[in-house]
Amino acid sequence: MSWAVVTGAAGGIGTAISHRLAEEGRRLILVDMAPALAKVAADLETSTMVRAVQADLTTEGGIRAVHAEVLELGSLELVVNNAGITRDARLTNLSEENFDLVMDVNLGAPLRLVERLHPLMEAGAIVNISSRAYLGNFGQYNYSMSKGGLVGLTRAYALRLAPRIRVNAIAPGLIGTEMTKSIPAEVREKMVAAIPMQRMGAPEEVAALVSYLASATYITGEVITIGGGRSLSR
């Protein structure tokens, strides 16, 4: 059985993805900069083989640490680029620092990781966690740009790596995690009211889609939205 890399594994969606992949018997290399990663890895140790790499993916050292782990373990079949951040601000208040950071975590890191890891993959899949914000979210300039860039990366690499590796993106709508807890309650309620399914999505629902794309052998270069029907107009 070969290994899967999951980035942002200590976060809400990343933890759910890790549990789902473990249930399916995949061996996991979990990556996150947060110390909480150790607990996620410990919880999974009874169900599968797990390695934890605590690393900042915006640094060359962080990318090298993941690469070294994969080299040591051998066969890599799946990479899930899930680590991501928001630093929302009005365009006039958007600092260069927060623009660069969001672009670096959400777009630069997946690019560097894919570039470094794909030569180690005989076959398999890459799943990039974009966001429905790639369509352009009000007040989320740097985030929307980074997630749109990730769609471009997905499509360009899908062409480049076919037929050996399939590359797809997932565009979640509002999912219940720490990231969305930071949205003021009254704003969140309005956002939920606009969702035909009348609720936020669960991280486990995104994880199920990752699992599907990991083994969907004739899908590549696609962006799949999981947003409770938000793409519909009333």
Ligand SMILES: NC(=O)c1ccc[n+]([C@@H]2O[C@H](COP(=O)([O-])OP(=O)(O)OC[C@H]3O[C@@H](n4cnc5c(N)ncnc54)[C@H](O)[C@@H]3O)[C@@H](O)[C@H]2O)c1
């Ligand atoms: N929650 C949502 O509603 C939602 C919607 C659409 C897309 N997404 C995307 O889903 C992904 C996961 O989001 P989440 O809601 O689970 O967020 P989260 O904040 O719970 O988890 C993100 C994880 O990424 C890690 N991380 C951040 N910067 C890193 C770095 N430089 N190096 C290594 N790890 C780093 C964090 O430590 C954290 O554990 C993100 O890419 C996010 O943009 C989330």
